[in-house]
Amino acid sequence: MAGRLDVVVVGSGPNGLAAALTLARAGLSVQVLEAQPHLGGGARTADLGLAPGVVHDTCSAVHPMAIASPFFRRFDLRSRGVRLVAPDASFAQPLPDGAGVAYQDLARTAAELGPDGDAWLEVFGPLVEHADDVVELILGDHRRVPRSLTTAVRFGLRALEQGVGPLWNRRFRSDAAPALLTGVAAHSITPLPSIAGSGTALLLGTLAHAVGWTVPLGGTQAITDAMVADLLAHGGEVRTDHPVRTRADLPPARAVVFDTVPATVAEVMGSRLDRRIARGYQAYRHGNGATKVDYVLSAPVPWADERVRAAGTVHVGGTRAEMVAAEHALTQGRHSEHPMVLVSDPAVTDPGRVAADGNRPLWTYAHVPAGSRVDMTEAITAEIERFAPGFRDVVVASQCVPAARLELHNANYVGGDIAAGAVTLPRMLGGPALTWDPFVAGDGVYLCSAAVPPGPGVHGMGGWHAARRVLAQVGIHRPPDLAP
Ligand SMILES: Cc1cc2nc3c(=O)[nH]c(=O)nc-3n(C[C@H](O)[C@H](O)[C@H](O)COP(=O)(O)OP(=O)(O)OC[C@H]3O[C@@H](n4cnc5c(N)ncnc54)[C@H](O)[C@@H]3O)c2cc1C
Known part of the structure; x- marks a missing residue:
């Protein structure tokens, strides 16, 4: 592209791509610079070489927000050929004597939760009924x-009730419902209970019943491919293997949008940032980490409670009290004896993920202290085996990426922090620095990554919000249509 660009976007995760394609559709010249050899950041699917015909989601795997987020509603993945399919059971929580299961069907979920069915309905009924308002709010x-x-x-x-210790058990009479709720809260990798955790649980729980926890057929890569295709079709450019470390790595442009951690913006842009913002970015705290283990299985996980076998996602952490203990260990820098483990078998929802010889992928990660180098394969295997006796017998192969190594594949996951920052209420509401507009970092400098509201997840909203600010800078006050 000759001459000065309108916008450079640093990083090609879902937020970077959302910003880039929105700006390209508005008629601006846009170039995306990506450090890695491939585009997509946390939204990729790859052949890890573990078994023929089996591909793995390298980071994100389950995508309720790819249906529900206002950005993706406008972008409309389905009419671009991305088939998003929801399992009947969005998520499950195996327990020593059974399981809790959150079906897309709220009434069935409540019916199976027995003595706590009404409590589940009271928590989620009104939110599911007004799911669009919940999405708009969060x-x-x-x-x-x-x-x-x-x-x-x-x-x-509800966030207050489920986020504050003395209150959160008052509503429940058995183990299943509180454990089911806590398993979703644990996505935030924060000490539990916490408001950030309960807010996460309420949003994801509402989506579980309202739209289901969908997976794209073939894997997460389909989302990135659709976004990149749209960007290129509207004149955007992409460059891979191009880490941006200093201002010299940036071509001249009217605006720079960072899909990175705040510290990178401070390092690269230096004096172009407001001093207060630069200080906030440098002091920005990262959270504890995740260690990923991808398996190849010869058969589905033999969950003891058969209902769990129908769930797209399984939270393996036992009871509410066990999960609280596991997350508490992280705050002390310890690996828990029973770590919180997230598990998804995409073939439950997408049978096309089973290879010709019957092998299938299993996506898992465990919560670990920041920067952990521990190979968690045995720990995760043991936790799954606890609730699925015989699991070891169906494991064909596995690969572990310890938390400390995640950032080699994506600089945003500092020390394995997959949320691009500790998930706290101030950060989720206000962003990484004390400022009125968290998307604006300085004159012509913007931040769009998961470090800004609404935080982690494949929703594209950080990119959408930042792009609106860039458009305002160049005098465009009506966002472009994103429909195919
Ligand atoms: C193991 C794991 C499991 C997850 N599971 C889910 C899930 O199931 N569902 C869900 O919704 N979310 C999930 N997430 C979270 C989700 O992937 C992220 O929140 C989301 O990808 C954030 O998007 P982003 O665009 O902000 O950043 P990222 O997707 O992290 O992308 C940032 C990009 O910027 C690039 N970059 C960084 N620094 C530079 C630089 N200096 N120069 C050039 N390029 C740079 C990186 O290489 C990367 O490509 C998961 C994440 C992980 C790691």
């Missing part, structure tokens, strides 16, 4: 009055 830029104050108050009260 995935918005948190800079305007919510569309529905009633939903905001309902959500807030």
Whole structure:
């Protein structure tokens, strides 16, 4: 591209691509610079060479927000040929004497939760009924009055109840429902209970019942491929193997949008940042980590409770008290004896993921202290075996990427922190520095990664919100249509 660009986007994760394609569609010249040899950041699928015909989602695997987020609703993955399919059972929590299962069907979920069915309905019923308002509330830029104050108050009260120790068990009488809720809260990798954790649980739980926890047929890569195709079709350019470390790595442009951690913006842009923002970025805290283990299995996981076999995602952590202990260990820098493990067998929802010889992928990760170098293969295997006796017998191959190595594949995952920052309420609402607009880092400098609201996840909203600010800078106040 000759001459000065309108916009350079640093990083090609879902937020970077969302920003880039929005800006390209508005008629701006856009170039995406990506450090890795491939595009997509946390939204990729790859052949790890473990077994013929078996591919693995290298980071994200399960995508309720790829259906529900306002950005993806506009972008409309389905009409671009990405087939997003939901399992009947969004997620499950195996327990020593059974399991809790969250079906897309809220009534069935409540019916199977027995004595706590009504409590589950009370927590989720009104939120599921107004799921669009919940999405707008949580995935918005948190800079305007919510569309529905009633939903905001309902959500807030439930988040408070499930995020504060003395309150959170009051509603429940058995083990399954509180464990089921805590398994989702644990996605935030924070000490539990916490408001950040309960907010995460309420959003993801609402989506589980409202739209289901979908997977794209063939794997997460389909989402990235659709976004890259759209960007290129609208004149955007991409360069891989191009890490941006200093300002010299950037071509001249009117605006730079960073899909990176805040520290990178501070390092690269230096004096172009407001001093207060630069200080906030440098002091930005990262959270504990995840160690990934990808398996190849010769058969589905033999979960003891057969209902768990139908779930797209399984939270392996035992009871609420066990998960609290596991997450507490991380705060002390320890590996828990029973770590929190997230498991997804994509072939439960997408039988096309089973190879010709019957082998299938299993995606797992365990929560570990930041920077852990421990190979968690045996620990994860043992945790799954606890609730699925015979699991070891179906394991054909596996590969572990310890937390400390995740950032070699994606600089945003510092020390294995897959949320690009500790998940706390101030960060989720306000962003990485004390400032009114977390998407604006300085004059012509923007931040769009998971470090800004609405935080982690494949929703593209950080990119969408940042792109709106860039458009305003160049005098475009109406965002472009994103429809295919
Ligand atoms: C193991 C794991 C499991 C997950 N599971 C899920 C899930 O199931 N569902 C879900 O919704 N989310 C999940 N997530 C989270 C989700 O992947 C991220 O929140 C999301 O990808 C964030 O998007 P992003 O665009 O902000 O950044 P990323 O997707 O992290 O992309 C950032 C990109 O910027 C590039 N980059 C960074 N620094 C530079 C630099 N200096 N120069 C050039 N390029 C740079 C990186 O290489 C990367 O490509 C998971 C994440 C991990 C790691």
